[in-house]
Amino acid sequence: xxxxxxxxxxxxxxxxxxxxxxxxxxxxxxxxxxxxxxxxxxxxxxxxxxxxxxxxxxxxxxxxxxxxxxxxxxxxxxxxxxxxxxxxxxxxxxxxxxxxxxxxxxxxxxxxxxxxxxxxxxxxxxxxxxxxxxxxxxxxxxxxxxxxxxxxxxxxxxxxxxxxxxxxxxxxxxxxxxxxxxxxxxxxxxxxxxxxxxxxxxxxxxxxxxxxxxxxxxxxxxxxxxxxxxxxxxxxxxxxxxxxxxxxxxxxxxxxxxxxxxxxxxxxxxxxxxxxxxxxxxxxxxxxxxxxxxxxxxxxxxxxxxxxxxxxxxxxxxxxxxxxxxxxxxxxxxxxxxxxxxxxxxxxxxxxxxxxxxxxxxxxxxxxxxxxxxxxxxxxxxxxxxxxxxxxxxxxxxxxxxxxxxxxxxxxxxxxx
Numbered sequence: 001x002x003x004x005x006x007x008x009x010x011x012x013x014x015x016x017x018x019x020x021x022x023x024x025x026x027x028x029x030x031x032x033x034x035x036x037x038x039x040x041x042x043x044x045x046x047x048x049x050x051x052x053x054x055x056x057x058x059x060x061x062x063x064x065x066x067x068x069x070x071x072x073x074x075x076x077x078x079x080x081x082x083x084x085x086x087x088x089x090x091x092x093x094x095x096x097x098x099x100x101x102x103x104x105x106x107x108x109x110x111x112x113x114x115x116x117x118x119x120x121x122x123x124x125x126x127x128x129x130x131x132x133x134x135x136x137x138x139x140x141x142x143x144x145x146x147x148x149x150x151x152x153x154x155x156x157x158x159x160x161x162x163x164x165x166x167x168x169x170x171x172x173x174x175x176x177x178x179x180x181x182x183x184x185x186x187x188x189x190x191x192x193x194x195x196x197x198x199x200x201x202x203x204x205x206x207x208x209x210x211x212x213x214x215x216x217x218x219x220x221x222x223x224x225x226x227x228x229x230x231x232x233x234x235x236x237x238x239x240x241x242x243x244x245x246x247x248x249x250x251x252x253x254x255x256x257x258x259x260x261x262x263x264x265x266x267x268x269x270x271x272x273x274x275x276x277x278x279x280x281x282x283x284x285x286x287x288x289x290x291x292x293x294x295x296x297x298x299x300x301x302x303x304x305x306x307x308x309x310x311x312x313x314x315x316x317x318x319x320x321x322x323x324x325x326x327x328x329x330x331x332x333x334x335x336x337x338x339x340x341x342x343x344x345x346x347x348x349x350x351x352x353x354x355x356x357x358x359x360x361x362x363x364x365x366x367x368x369x370x371x372x373x374x375x376x377x378x379x380x381x382x383x384x385x386x387x388x389x390x391x392x393x394x395x396x397x398x399x400x401x402x403x404x405x406x407x408x409x410x411x412x413x414x415x416x417x
Contacts, residue, residue: 005183006124006133012179013117013137016080019172020113021144022151023087023106024052026168029152030161034099044096050359051100052107057355059111064119064348067112068202068341072120073184075344077176079116083109084172090165114138114331114351119344122335128276130335131286135269135328142262142324145232146255203342213337213402214346216395218353220330220388225354226361227381228323231257234365235316238374243309253313260317264324268293272329282336283399286329287392293329294389296322300382304375319381326385333399 027034031045040048067075086105093099117137125133155164208214236254239245245253268289275285296318303315334350335343368376 009120009124009182010133010136012175012182013076013120014140014143015175016076016140016179017113017117017138018140018144018147019080019168019175020083020110021141022148023083023168023172024110025145025148026087026152026164027090027103029149030156030164033156033161038094038096040096040099048096048100048103051104053355053359055104055107056111057107057352057359059108060115060351060355061111061345061348063112064115064344064346064351065205067116067119067344067348072116072123072344073179073182075112076116076120077180079109079112080172080179081109081176083113084169084176085109086169087172088166088169091162091169111348111351115344115348118331118335118347119340121332122340122343127282127336128273131269131272131289131329131332132266133269134332134335135265135267135324138328138331139262139265139324142258142265142320145258146262149254203338203345205345208338208342208345208349211402213396214349216391217330217334217346217350220391221350221354222357223384223388224326226358226365227384228354229358229362230365230377230381231316231320231323233362234369234374234377239309239313242374243312245309253309256313257316257320261320261324264321265328268325268328269332271325272332286333286336286399287389289325289329290333290392291389293322293325294385296325297385298382301379304373304378322385336399337396337402339401 027048031040034040035045063075063079066078070078083106086102086109089102089105090099093102118134121130121133121137152164155167159167235257236250239250239253272285272289275288276282280288299315299318299322303312303319306312306315331347334346338346365377
């Protein structure tokens with residue numbers, strides 16, 4: 001029974017992360033009709049997106065901090081509930097200011113999603129299964145990105161653009177109800193699956209910020225998230241303006257890299273777990289998978305030079321596959337080191353850093369593309385993951401459980417390899 005509950009929880013996390021990406025992407029399609037109806041300008045649309053990113057960046061940390069204190073069950077219920085209500089409210093908007101407000105609320109809710117998923121997976125899974133469970137949990141986000149365009153178009157065609165917001169929002173509210181009914185009251189019975197006793201206290205934020213591993217994970221996310229945002233936001237425009245692909249064909253191609261991402265989220269976690277089962281240390285297993293991922297991203301610069309559109313999209317899929325390998329083991333490594341006391345907070349801090357980096361660098365990407373070309377961005381995409389991997393190797397020689405009873409003391413600079 002306990003094992004069935006664990007995998008039911010992972011399935012629910014898969015749905016939640018899928019809804020998070022689905023709900024945030026509906027507007028990118030519905031905005032075409034919204035602009036026609038309410039005469040919202042491109043500048044205003046940019047402000048709306050910025051509103052989401054600001055609240056999302058802030059709440060990635062605050063949401064993680066909250067979940068480390070109230071737990072994954074209540075924390076995720078609050079998070080999914082808030083963003084589902086916010087998404088539903090999009091369906092009744094009549095002014096620009098309302099849309100700006102509802103978008104901000106959407107970011108407030110979604111900020112707690114991934115920290116909550118990481119906390120919950122750590123709570124229910126041991127070191128061998130944790131990466132696989134994380135891969136499944138966050139893999140929903142990729143599937144949400146795959147499903148969002150056709151589902152939004154279908155809902156809009158049958159129920160109007162407002163239905164594209166209302167129906168996913170209502171599904172999220174149903175998710176919260178089902179989530180709260182999952183029996184967690186006997187969670188002490190799974191203490192033997194954890195690598196440390198259940199904590200009775202959390203680690204202060206300032207204490208975490210004094211630890212070198214915290215800053216390593218933050219810096220890595222700051223470096224790499226803009227690359228992922230580039231792949232998310234600029235691929236359609238690249239295919240249209242550089243590859244001369246029609247709007248209809250973009251819809252047929254754009255989902256392929258995200259499907260590769262979803263598959264890699266799961267495979268990357270499974271592979272890491274298999275290595276541990278074959279007596280690899282946690283450190284060696286996680287870094288082996290992330291090293292493979294970093295190597296695969298070196299294919300990105302070739303996207304600029306291949307002549308075939310299909311080959312270019314195939315290379316994009318290779319890159320996103322590599323990112324799936326990377327992000328699953330990156331998040332799992334955080335939980336391996338910080339445990340239940342601080343995993344959600346550190347995931348939140350790193351997610352905030354990534355969101356801020358994306359917020360700052362996306363306008364710069366536009367300048368580079370407008371005044372030069374996509375080439376520097378493809379080259380950067382191929383360089384940054386290997387750079388981040390080197391930083392990980394040098395600054396965190398060993399991924400291992402931190403002694404959270406004495407975490408307030410500086411961590412020994414000479415960690416055992």
